[in-house]
Structure formats: structure tokens, C-alpha cells
Amino acid sequence: MRRPLVRALSRPLILAAVAMVIPLASAAPAASDGVVLGGYPVDVSQSPWTVALSSRDRFGGMRSGQFCGGVAVGPTTVLTAAHCMGEEALGGPPERVSDLKVVAGRTDLYSDVGQEVSVRSVWVNPRYDRSSNAGDFAVLTLAEPLPAEAAIRMAGAGDGAYQPGGEALVYGWGDTTGFGAYAHTLRAAPVHVLADSLCERAYPGSSEGAYLAQSMVCAGEARGGRDACQGDSGGPLVAQGRLIGLVSWGSGCGRPGSPGVYTRVSDALRTLGWDVAARGAHRAPGGP
Numbered sequence: 001m002r003r004p005l006v007r008a009l010s011r012p013l014i015l016a017a018v019a020m021v022i023p024l025a026s027a028a029p030a031a032s033d034g035v036v037l038g039g040y041p042v043d044v045s046q047s048p049w050t051v052a053l054s055s056r057d058r059f060g061g062m063r064s065g066q067f068c069g070g071v072a073v074g075p076t077t078v079l080t081a082a083h084c085m086g087e088e089a090l091g092g093p094p095e096r097v098s099d100l101k102v103v104a105g106r107t108d109l110y111s112d113v114g115q116e117v118s119v120r121s122v123w124v125n126p127r128y129d130r131s132s133n134a135g136d137f138a139v140l141t142l143a144e145p146l147p148a149e150a151a152i153r154m155a156g157a158g159d160g161a162y163q164p165g166g167e168a169l170v171y172g173w174g175d176t177t178g179f180g181a182y183a184h185t186l187r188a189a190p191v192h193v194l195a196d197s198l199c200e201r202a203y204p205g206s207s208e209g210a211y212l213a214q215s216m217v218c219a220g221e222a223r224g225g226r227d228a229c230q231g232d233s234g235g236p237l238v239a240q241g242r243l244i245g246l247v248s249w250g251s252g253c254g255r256p257g258s259p260g261v262y263t264r265v266s267d268a269l270r271t272l273g274w275d276v277a278a279r280g281a282h283r284a285p286g287g288p
């Protein structure tokens with residue numbers, strides 16, 4: 001569910017209370033140690049393209065102001081989810097968040113290791129559809145460049161990395177339990193790329209969204225357990241060393257039969273008119 005990040009962040013005490021009760025129930029989540037659920041800790045040097053989006057003014061300084069994930073695809077270009085730049089998350093247009101930053105090279109959000117770079121401009125996909133969640137991506141242009149090795153290659157249409165059954169990794173600092181327990185160190189969870197038909201069946205269309213294979217990628221585990229969750233949005237789904245998805249939505253986190261839904265990077269590239277090899281360096285006229 002593309003639940004507003006803000007709602008979870010503004011009610012941490014309520015969520016904490018729920019989390020204390022749930023382990024006693026039989027319907028406990030399949031895993032409770034993830035990124036991302038069902039994951040493990042990683043050092044950001046293993047995935048230097050994984051960045052945190054930050055606004056201390058809006059989200060507080062505790063966890064470096066982190067509220068979403070992002071992916072460096074060029075020295076000054078970061079992809080994230082459109083819904084991370086929405087009013088529900090930011091309380092207004094992104095231009096009004098004067099301390100919007102990208103945090104790179106910081107595994108532990110409690111530390112000040114790495115780099116914080118101001119966001120110079122935000123381009124939200126004008127075709128992003130809030131009811132289906134189609135086209136859930138935005139492009140951030142940074143005020144200063146990140147180290148060149150921080151950028152990941154994107155997988156274009158027809159890339160084998162989209163093949164169902166393939167292994168992928170999702171990265172983030174998001175909720176590790178589904179109950180509002182936000183990580184402060186980066187985590188990764190191994191998931192499988194799943195057939196579109198699985199997500200089409202799981203998400204035929206509801207208030208949460210509708211799975212559309214052209215613009216979305218289905219990934220997770222049939223048994224549930226490993227999944228992205230709130231706070232991971234906008235972060236990377238990587239297969240065969242290439243970026244195939246951005247964390248977008250799903251019904252809850254890690255539930256059997258409710259896989260994670262990701263923005264299909266090849267479709268974003270097509271919308272942007274970007275050449276895969278150009279890593280976002282070539283802009284379409286009228287684009288970001």
C-alpha cells in the first residue's frame with residue numbers, strides 16, 4: 001500500500017505498541033529482521049549508488065532526516081519514487097523543502113560519514129498516476145557531483161535482468177518489521193523477480209493501486225517474508241548488477257501472496273527518452 005510515509009512517521013508510539021503485541025499472535029509476519037524485511041545489514045560501499053533522501057526540517061535529525069531511498073544513476077542524477085516527492089510525504093511541493101538533500105556513503109544514519117548533497121532541482125514524472133501508482137518515479141538533480149563510481153547502470157527494455165525467477169536485491173533504511181521499526185543502518189533483502197501474472201492476480205485494482213506490467217516490476221518471495229517496506233520507497237532493486245526497479249508499493253510488507261511492486265526502470269527510461277548507456281547524461285527535450 002502506498003501509505004503516506006508521514007502517517008507512519010507521525011505515529012511512532014502507536015506503531016511501537018502494536019509491534020509489542022503482535023509477536024504473540026499466530027499471524028506474525030514471516031520475518032522481522034529485514035530492510036526491508038527478511039534482510040541483512042550491508043555496508044554502503046557494497047552498493048554506493050544507494051542513497052538516502054533527507055529533510056531534517058520535516059523528518060527530524062535522528063536518522064539524518066531520512067524519509068525515502070534513492071539511486072544514483074549519474075554523478076548529479078538520482079532517481080527516486082514520485083510518491084516520495086508528493087504532498088503526502090513532504091507536506092507541500094518539493095521546492096518548498098529547502099533542506100532537501102541526498103545522503104551518500106553513509107551506512108549508519110546515526111553517523112556523519114559520507115556526503116550530504118543539496119538537491120538543486122526535482123522533476124516529478126507528470127504521468128505518475130496516483131490511483132494505479134503507474135510511473136512512480138522522479139529525477140533529482142544534485143548541486144554537486146557524487147563520486148563517479150557511485151552510479152549504477154540501468155537495465156533497458158529486453159534486458160535479461162527482468163526475467164522472472166532471477167535473483168535480485170532490494171536496499172533500504174526502511175521499516176524492518178512492517179510495524180514502524182525504521183532501520184538506522186542500510187540493509188539488503190534478496191528477493192526474486194516474479195512473473196507479472198502473480199502481481200496482476202494480487203493487485204487487479206483497488207484503492208491501493210493496480211499492477212500494470214508495462215510500468216511496474218513484481219518481486220518478492222511466494223512465501224512472503226522478504227520485501228521492501230515503508231521508508232524504502234524510491235530505493236533500488238538490482239539484478240545482475242543493473243538497476244531494474246525502484247521501491248514503489250505493495251499491500252503491507254512481506255505478506256505471502258502480496259509481492260512488492262517496483263517502478264520498472266526500462267519504462268522510466270523510455271518516458272525520459274534516456275539512452276541506457278548514457279546513464280542519465282542525455283536528457284530528453286522537455287525532461288528534467
Ligand code: 4AZ
Binds near residue numbers: 247248251
Ligand atoms: C511504502 O509505503 C511501501 N512491500 C513501500 C513498499 C512496499 C509497501 C509499502 C512493498 O512506502
